[in-house]
Amino acid sequence: MKTVHLKMPVTTADLQGLEIGTIIYLEGLLYTGREGLYKRLIDEGIPPPLDLVATTNVNFHCSPAAASNDAGGFDVGAVTGTASFRFSKWMSKWFELSKCQMIIGKGGMSREDYLQHFVPNNAVYLTTVGYGTGALLGRGVKRVVDVHWLEELGIAQAMWVLEVDNFGPFLLESDLQGNSLFHNAGQTVNEGLDKLYDGLKKPALGRYGETTSRDDEVI
Amino acid sequence: MIKEVSIEQAGLEIMRRAAIDIPEDFRDGVKAMMPQETNELSQFVLKSMVENWEAAEDDRRPMCADTGLPRYFVKVGNEASVEGGFIALERALRRATATATHEVPLRPNRVHPLTRADNNNNVGIGAPEIDYSFEPNADWIDIVTVHKGGLFGSDFRMLFPGDGIDGIKRFFLDVMIQFGRRGLACQPAIVGVGIGGSKDVCMTLGKQAACLRIVGNQNPDPQIAALERELKDLGNNIGMGPMGFVGSSMVVDCNIEVGCTHTGGMPVSVHSFCLSSRRAVARLHASGEIEYRTDPAWFTDYMRREGIE
Incomplete structure (x- = not known):
């Protein structure tokens, strides 16, 4: 497997030619942001607490295990991604507002999201590994540069601006063309599903549901 | 006092x-799965997790x-x-x-x-x-x-006596697959299964089987212990591994706990602990x-x- 180190903010040139499944480490500035942030910025139309575009173009779907220290700053213990599929509905406006070109999180988003929202914005998606490599990622956090809306959103949902170095590992889940590691894995897994259920009789009582095919994802 | x-x-x-x-039984359980895992991406995930546990212990960070x-x-x-x-x-x-x-x-x-x-x-x-x-x-x-x-990897289903072991296996597979995709369940994990009891107790039994029993121990009832082994093998033969990549590492161990239940029903719950058990x-x-x-x-x-x- 190939390993690549990237500086943030990232450029389209950096991202070109990167293949899905590449191991990536990051250096520079990124900020965290998830539903709390998106709701305030997009649903409520509150202006961002910093110049988004000037700061960086990398958004991490996460919240750190952080606590205030005696020096008036913050100590970050561990950092772990949170499941990104839940933020799909905000992505279109978010790219418009933030000009982000890299989203990091847990588990990726749907292929439709990549094609509709990521590809037109020259954006890629990095997934955290495992997903519990919180200690390795925590090591890569050099400094809490700033934290915004801590009071309004709490530690878990606040917007943390982090300076990082050798921050990883991540895997390139979706590239500039919208190819997806998870999508491809799902296709392969699907091929073996029918035979797993062969010979197991169905329960007497079925369930209401939104899908009747195990080939579908439920995200 | x-x-x-x-x-x-x-x-x-x-x-x-x-x-x-990380508890030793879990670390040993994951390490024992590594030689069987043949997919490169799945191997990379397991290796990263082991490194992460070492980093946590060395730095005293979560x-x-x-x-x-x-x-x-x-x-x-x-x-x-x-x-x-x-x-x-x-x-x-x-x-x-x-x-x-x-x-x-x-x-x-x-x-x-x-x-x-x-x-x-x-x-x-x-x-x-x-x-x-x-x-x-x-x-x-x-x-x-x-x-x-607390977000992914657990589910409850009211099955009936006529559904038998087939019903339990189907439901077990359903939970493994739906939450295993993209690794939402953070597998491989200790998977706890609760069978019987009242609905709420059924959930509790499965949760406690996942979180309060260790890798390598068995239910003292030989029939239940056999089902534990069978479900573990079933999970590891889905063709899915960590993060939902192609692979074989889903279930580090399967622990089942039972409680006497309503004569007409067979409630079942399935709970995945996670790679950070x-x-x-x-x-x-x-x-x-x-x-x-x-x-x-x-x-x-x-x-x-x-x-x-």
Whole structure:
């Protein structure tokens, strides 16, 4: 497997030619942001607490295990991604507002999201590994540069601006063309599903549901 | 007499240990899966997880930033007595949770379910949960903490006696597959299965089977132990591995607990713990001595008793 180190903010040139499944480490500035942030910025139309575009173009779907220290700053213990599929509905406006070109999180988003929202914005998606490599990622956090809306959103949902170095590992889940590691894995897994259920009789009582095919994802 | 100050001290210490130190049984279980895993991506994930546990231990930092919903399980010896009684014990454990949140640090995950207000200390209405069980002929109390993420990997289904073992297998596969995709369940994991009881007890049995039993132990009923092995193999033959990549590492171990249930039903619950299976235990003796370990030893013969007495 190939390993690549990237500086943030990232450029389209950096991202070109990167293949899905590449191991990536990051250096520079990124900020965290998830539903709390998106709701305030997009649903409520509150202006961002910093110049988004000037700061960086990398958004991490996460919240750190952080606590205030005696020096008036913050100590970050561990950092772990949170499941990104839940933020799909905000992505279109978010790219418009933030000009982000890299989203990091847990588990990726749907292929439709990549094609509709990521590809037109020259954006890629990095997934955290495992997903519990919180200690390795925590090591890569050099400094809490700033934290915004801590009071309004709490530690878990606040917007943390982090300076990082050798921050990883991540895997390139979706590239500039919208190819997806998870999508491809799902296709392969699907091929073996029918035979797993062969010979197991169905329960007497079925369930209401939104899908009747195990080939579908439920995200 | 077990002192309140010892309870608070032990509560804080197990919170720290659970967040940072992966239990040996789980680490050994994952390492034993690695040689079987042939997919390159899945191998990379497992290798990264082992490195992450080492980083957590070396740096004394939490292994995962989602430090879950910190909670306690307390097993009380029938002859144990606690200074200030159980109200004091619960106060001490709530204080220990708030202190641990700041000092370890743990992520303050606990919010009000509707207002989403966060007290920033993992304490609030009904939090941390404190569950109890009892043990005859003992004067100690065991305090177990479990830090488990809470969003994916668990499900409940009311099956019926006619659905049989086939029904259990189908439901087990359904849960593994739906939450295994993209690795939402953070597999490979210890998977707990609860069969029987009332609906709520069914959920509790499965959850406790996942979180309070270790890798490598078996249900004492040979028939249930055989089903544990069968479900483990079934999960590891889906063709899926960590993060939902192609692979074979889904179930580090399968633990089943049962409870007698309604004659017309066969409720089943399935729960995946995660790649950061965080648990730690303290035994507080009347002498003031505190012993720490990682095996909760929760399901005792007394817990699984069948007779009237």
